[in-house]
Amino acid sequence: MALDVAAIKADFPVLARLVDGQPIHYMDSAASSQKPTAVIDAMENYYRNGYASVNRGAYQLAREATQAVDAARTAVARFIGAPHAHEVIFTKNATESMNLFAQAWGRANLGAGDVIVLTEMEHHANIVPWQMVAAEKGSEIRWIPITESGELDLTDLDRILDGAKVVSVSAMSNVLGTINPVRRIADAAHAAGAVVAADGSQYVPHLPTDVVELGVDVFVFTGHKMLGPTGVGVLWGTTELLDAMPPFLGGGDMILTVTKEGFTTNELPHKFEAGTPNIAEIIGLGAAVEYLEGLGMEAIREHEVSLTAYGLRALKEAYGDDIRIHGPSEPANRGGIFSVEYKDVHPHDLGQILDSHNVYVRAGHHCAKPLLQTMGIQASARASVYVYNDESDIDAFVAALAGADDIFGF
Amino acid sequence: MAGLEDLYKEIIVDHYKNPRNKGTLPTPPAVEEPGTNPYCGDEVVVYVQVDDGVVSDVAVEGRGCSISQASLSMMSEAIKGKPVEEVRGLIDEFKEMMTGAEPDAGDVMKKGELAALTGVRKFPDRIKCAILSWNTLGQALDKSDDNA
Numbered sequence: 001m002a003l004d005v006a007a008i009k010a011d012f013p014v015l016a017r018l019v020d021g022q023p024i025h026y027m028d029s030a031a032s033s034q035k036p037t038a039v040i041d042a043m044e045n046y047y048r049n050g051y052a053s054v055n056r057g058a059y060q061l062a063r064e065a066t067q068a069v070d071a072a073r074t075a076v077a078r079f080i081g082a083p084h085a086h087e088v089i090f091t092k093n094a095t096e097s098m099n100l101f102a103q104a105w106g107r108a109n110l111g112a113g114d115v116i117v118l119t120e121m122e123h124h125a126n127i128v129p130w131q132m133v134a135a136e137k138g139s140e141i142r143w144i145p146i147t148e149s150g151e152l153d154l155t156d157l158d159r160i161l162d163g164a165k166v167v168s169v170s171a172m173s174n175v176l177g178t179i180n181p182v183r184r185i186a187d188a189a190h191a192a193g194a195v196v197a198a199d200g201s202q203y204v205p206h207l208p209t210d211v212v213e214l215g216v217d218v219f220v221f222t223g224h225k226m227l228g229p230t231g232v233g234v235l236w237g238t239t240e241l242l243d244a245m246p247p248f249l250g251g252g253d254m255i256l257t258v259t260k261e262g263f264t265t266n267e268l269p270h271k272f273e274a275g276t277p278n279i280a281e282i283i284g285l286g287a288a289v290e291y292l293e294g295l296g297m298e299a300i301r302e303h304e305v306s307l308t309a310y311g312l313r314a315l316k317e318a319y320g321d322d323i324r325i326h327g328p329s330e331p332a333n334r335g336g337i338f339s340v341e342y343k344d345v346h347p348h349d350l351g352q353i354l355d356s357h358n359v360y361v362r363a364g365h366h367c368a369k370p371l372l373q374t375m376g377i378q379a380s381a382r383a384s385v386y387v388y389n390d391e392s393d394i395d396a397f398v399a400a401l402a403g404a405d406d407i408f409g410f
Numbered sequence: 411m412a413g414l415e416d417l418y419k420e421i422i423v424d425h426y427k428n429p430r431n432k433g434t435l436p437t438p439p440a441v442e443e444p445g446t447n448p449y450c451g452d453e454v455v456v457y458v459q460v461d462d463g464v465v466s467d468v469a470v471e472g473r474g475c476s477i478s479q480a481s482l483s484m485m486s487e488a489i490k491g492k493p494v495e496e497v498r499g500l501i502d503e504f505k506e507m508m509t510g511a512e513p514d515a516g517d518v519m520k521k522g523e524l525a526a527l528t529g530v531r532k533f534p535d536r537i538k539c540a541i542l543s544w545n546t547l548g549q550a551l552d553k554s555d556d557n558a
Contacts, residue, residue, distance in 0.1 A: 348452075
């Protein structure tokens with residue numbers, strides 16, 4: 001069933017806002033999404049009517065808060081096809097999730113000369129944590145290259161995977177929109193004896209996700225790109241991997257017992273959740289998951305493929321060779337991300353000009369500098385779509401680009 | 411929000427599209443100093459040659475948005491042939507013009523093309539673009555002092 005975008009827009013209070021008397025076109029969801037009333041209300045209700053800490057207080061409010069966090073964990077597990085809710089570890093964001101995995105697993109399992117495999121289209125959050133552990137352990141990082149059209153070049157995959165201990169890949173690029181063949185890479189990596197992690201930050205908000213079907217051992221994503229609040233992210237891992245992995249942060253909640261001589265770790269998920277968690281944010285993420293389930297992830301994907309096809313066509317029809325759109329040309333192989341270069345206008349200037357038309361996009365390196373170096377560009381202007389965008393937003397984006405001509409006269 | 415005409419004044423677009431003093435200088439006798447804005451990736455390289463306390467020659471290169479590159483070009487014109495002490499004063503004056511409590515520019519700024527950049531004040535996230543080249547110039551002059 002197609003999405004009723006007009007009804008969805010009405011669920012997002014900020015989208016009713018006028019700036020300079022005109023509606024806004026929010027097209028920066030790849031950076032962070034807007035929040036529906038359901039999420040805002042769930043968080044406010046917790047603070048207003050049911051605030052208490054979790055996991056220990058023997059009274060009504062504490063029981064309710066604990067149950068709310070448990071319910072959110074169950075919802076997230078269901079949403080990503082996790083076999084067990086205890087495999088869902090709540091963190092601050094995807095960056096923290098990947099650092100947790102790289103540090104806790106890497107310190108225990110990587111040594112001098114061991115190979116870490118990444119791709120050339122990773123976000124810094126899936127590069128720097130590995131560079132940190134590689135520097136500490138003397139490990140080597142290898143890169144799966146990209147093709148001219150912005151897809152992974154897997155021709156040399158077997159050679160790259162030879163000797164690999166861990167492979168960590170983006171499920172969908174935040175710059176190119178490319179949806180990567182995670183399953184194929186995971187199967188090949190497992191055959192080579194490596195553990196496989198995927199960064200699902202751009203994938204989970206937009207496509208039906210099943211971590212078992214993806215074939216990965218570890219999967220990380222963030223809440224704020226999927227209609228949830230900032231300050232909550234997820235690390236999913238198989239029970240086997242998480243049980244064997246040493247803890248990362250030490251402190252309250254993650255222990256069974258502590259003596260002067262040492263400590264023993266709590267069971268999953270608490271083993272990796274030291275300290276009082278972001279309770280309201282976790283509850284908010286649970287509400288976001290339920291909202292997305294209400295729309296249906298298949299319907300969301302269908303909506304975005306259709307909008308992507310519309311956008312790619314509209315940009316080319318309006319500007320022909322004056323516009324360069326990065327990433328795969330086939331909408332079925334990509335997400336709703338339009339990273340563009342328009343004539344010789346610098347992306348920051350383009351972003352400023354679009355802003356003056358209430359079209360909100362991101363300009364910059366998108367925390368993917370190695371990718372941009374490979375592509376030979378310094379920055380791009382990136383518009384991205386989500387459940388609350390429709391063709392009128394695309395039309396506004398396309399029309400506003402021409403505003404650059406008036407200023408720069410290219 | 412403020413109108414884009416305050417940001418993209420004609421003189422700024424002209425310097426962006428036709429950068430002055432573009433190129434490099436041999437080092438030594440000149441010094442070379444790179445500068446970058448980590449958040450947006452704007453890049454500049456400033457070459458200055460100081461002889462007898464005077465900026466006798468300057469060349470600049472860079473890659474980035476119109477504001478960062480226009481500011482770089484305008485700066486190169488404003489400092490060429492001026493005593494180092496005066497140039498250091500200009501750096502302070504320019505930064506005060508862009509970030510100070512009062513947008514009132516000093517005499518030199520008021521009369522010069524650089525005053526066109528005061529429009530950037532209305533776009534706070536772009537001020538760093540305008541200041542990058544001047545910060546880099548300050549570092550270049552420090553380096554030149556060290557070499558002297």
